[in-house]
Amino acid sequence: MWKIGNIKFNSKVVLAPMAGITSLSYREFNKGFGVAYSVSEMISDAGLMHRNKKTIEYLKTSKLDRPVALQLFGHDIDVTLNAIDFINNELKIDYDILDINLGCPVPKVVDSNSGSAWLKKPNELYKYIKSIVKHSPKPVTVKIRLGFTNKTINVFEVCKLMEKAGVAAIAIHARTREEYYSGHPHFDLIKDLGKQLKIPLIISGNIFTLDDAIKAIKITKAKAVMVARGSIGNPTLIKQIDTYYKTKKRIKDATQTQQINYCRKLAKMMIKEKGERTAITNLRAIAPKFFTKFKDAKKIRCEISQTIKNYKDLDEILDNLNK
Ligand SMILES: Cc1cc2nc3c(=O)[nH]c(=O)nc-3n(C[C@H](O)[C@H](O)[C@H](O)COP(=O)(O)O)c2cc1C
Numbered sequence: 001m002w003k004i005g006n007i008k009f010n011s012k013v014v015l016a017p018m019a020g021i022t023s024l025s026y027r028e029f030n031k032g033f034g035v036a037y038s039v040s041e042m043i044s045d046a047g048l049m050h051r052n053k054k055t056i057e058y059l060k061t062s063k064l065d066r067p068v069a070l071q072l073f074g075h076d077i078d079v080t081l082n083a084i085d086f087i088n089n090e091l092k093i094d095y096d097i098l099d100i101n102l103g104c105p106v107p108k109v110v111d112s113n114s115g116s117a118w119l120k121k122p123n124e125l126y127k128y129i130k131s132i133v134k135h136s137p138k139p140v141t142v143k144i145r146l147g148f149t150n151k152t153i154n155v156f157e158v159c160k161l162m163e164k165a166g167v168a169a170i171a172i173h174a175r176t177r178e179e180y181y182s183g184h185p186h187f188d189l190i191k192d193l194g195k196q197l198k199i200p201l202i203i204s205g206n207i208f209t210l211d212d213a214i215k216a217i218k219i220t221k222a223k224a225v226m227v228a229r230g231s232i233g234n235p236t237l238i239k240q241i242d243t244y245y246k247t248k249k250r251i252k253d254a255t256q257t258q259q260i261n262y263c264r265k266l267a268k269m270m271i272k273e274k275g276e277r278t279a280i281t282n283l284r285a286i287a288p289k290f291f292t293k294f295k296d297a298k299k300i301r302c303e304i305s306q307t308i309k310n311y312k313d314l315d316e317i318l319d320n321l322n323k
Pocket of ligand 1 (some may be wrong): 143226
């Protein structure tokens, strides 16, 4: 068992924030596989301050979704605090944890001094996070990277400062901003870090199999892993990790029939949330991932990603797969 603030978790799997993926329906779908808590897509504090309709939609949560963290990104403390007030006092959103994005590598975000740009100025970051912790009615967590460039790795310094600022947990994507999402994560660079921190460490980076999770936890002594790209098209991975740490048992990969059922279920949930048009656009990227391991996988994946225009198209492809 581990805790963030007063929230207790039995599972060692956190569903990572993924912009364009981890909307409410995606989080609800994965929850049942054994997720401790999920993190929303990153949400612009400035977008909230300007009452942008689309930004506000990212804040949607549900009973099934809880516990859930909402992730904000920003660079100006007044704007961030304003967004926190808006979420709590005006919208009265039901959520459990406030997460601050300090790892996004995208130029548009970095150029506005948000996301991983914060790693370049740890002392300013300390003041920023301290003010957020003081203001937030919910426990505050941060998600960082090892450093901004491969030559300026400062993860230990940043962790100490975040702890001092009062955050309730730290998630580390074990790559630098320079590395984006490529290459192997460097768990070795943060060996045993979990033991040195007084707050929980959550580890992220290439968690695609149960053994990836075991290795990451063993090296870093993290309390949990964040499953990100590994969850897309493979929710069973969450169950495999959760079950292993509860029972030491290894669950088999899903069968093709199970994958078809999961894909249909997720598609229906996404359509309910976003409407058919938007959901199908998103599903062209997500649905093919359910079929990477099977006979004719490439053909099926191309068919899904290139031809589906509505749920019926997807349904027909999946029906043919079952024959
Ligand atoms: C499509 C995509 C979107 C992402 N969006 C976010 C985000 O909004 N906030 C965040 O902190 N990290 C985001 N990440 C980073 C992931 O949470 C995770 O740390 C990273 O993908 C490393 O894990 P992986 O190698 O297992 O995928 C995103 C990653 C991907 C692939």
